[in-house]
Amino acid sequence: MRIMSVHRCPPTPAATGLVEPHAPLLRHPPAGQLLYKVMSVENCLGSIERGYLHFNRVDSYKDFPGADRHDGEQLPGDRVGNAAAAFVKAPGFSAADYYDRSRSRTYAFCAALEDTDHVWTYGSGSPKGNVGLVFEFDRLRATLNRMLKSGGAGLEFRGIRCRQIFDLNYGMVDYVDWATHRANEARLPNPITYAYLKDAGQFAQERELRISLSALGIGKFVLDDLTEIDFPQHLHLDFDFRAAFADGTIREAVCGPRCDVAFLSAELTRLGATTVVIGKP
Structure with missing residues (x-):
């Protein structure tokens, strides 16, 4: 599945995704904030060559050490109350069901707000080492917002272009006591709230800002042929x-301690990223 720029999308009953509809619910960094995205050299070059930012579905972090199996999940203290709240027109479908389905339709691109030793653990098992791209958050945000304005982007699913159904949001992750924190004490929260909560005991060192793409957690999305x-x-x-390299959205590529600098430099030149300044941590 891929979101791409297109001139026009065929009309469908599905609502078009919105740009930052939940901004008031999320915390944003100050102006001038830098983001540090560390990944393997191979994944970095693949993203540059094929022209995409890679998003993971938040309920899919399972198969590596330290993975957050609860990413985007409703809090354990909230689940009983959420399960007891049903929709009037669908009494068999609870708020807990809604949050679970929303989670299965939410994707995240994650970066760090600080250049710490912890961020350099990402992508470190690669033969070519790892590399960190330093983004200017304000420029990145402006670029993505322009692209996903209504009518300016489409969703490709199995080679078919569809209406763009994902809401785009940005926010700093809030780190809480996962076992005791409640988000539904006063009222049922918006599903986006759960996508920006993590357990402080395990993950506070990440200092994460995430970009999320999330689709409505009610109903089904179908093609014209159903x-x-x-x-x-x-x-x-x-x-x-x-x-992004040329206009300063990406300031530099920072090599990890075991990065194959010669290989990375040659590949960046081949890909036309000639304005990149390669630094070292």
């Missing part, structure tokens, strides 16, 4: 890395 759209583990959002 084929149901499933939500794969990964989603790619079109992104022009060459333009």
Whole structure:
């Protein structure tokens, strides 16, 4: 599944995704904030060459050490109350069901607000080492918002172009006591709230800002032939890395301690990223 820039999308009954509809519910960093996205050299070059930002479905973090199996999940203290709240027109479908389905339709691109030793653990098992891209958050946000304005982007599913159904949001993750924190004490929260909560005891060192793409957690999304759209583990959002390097959206590429600098430099040159300043941690 991929979100791409298109001139026009065929009309469908599905609502078009919105840009920052939940901004008032989320915390944003100050102006001038830098983001540190560390990944393997191979994954970095693949993203640049094929022109995308890689998003993971938040309920899919399972198969690596330290993975947050509860990412995007409703809090354990909330679940009983959420399960007791049903929809008037669908009494068999509870708020807990709604939050679970929303989670299965939410994707995240994660970066760090600080350049710490912890961020350099990501992508470190690669033969070519790892590399960190330093983004200017304000420029990145402006670029993605322009792309996903209503009518300016489409969703590709199994080679078919569809209406863009994902809401785009940005926020700093809030770290809480996962076992005791409640988000539904006063009222049922918006599903986006759960996508920006993590356990402080395990994950506070991440200092994460995430960009989320989330689809409505009610109903089903189908193509014109009634084929149901499933939500794969990964989603790619079109992104022009060459333009981002040129206009300062990406300030530099920082090499990890075991990075193959010669290989990375040669590949960046081949890909036309000639304005990149390669630094070292």
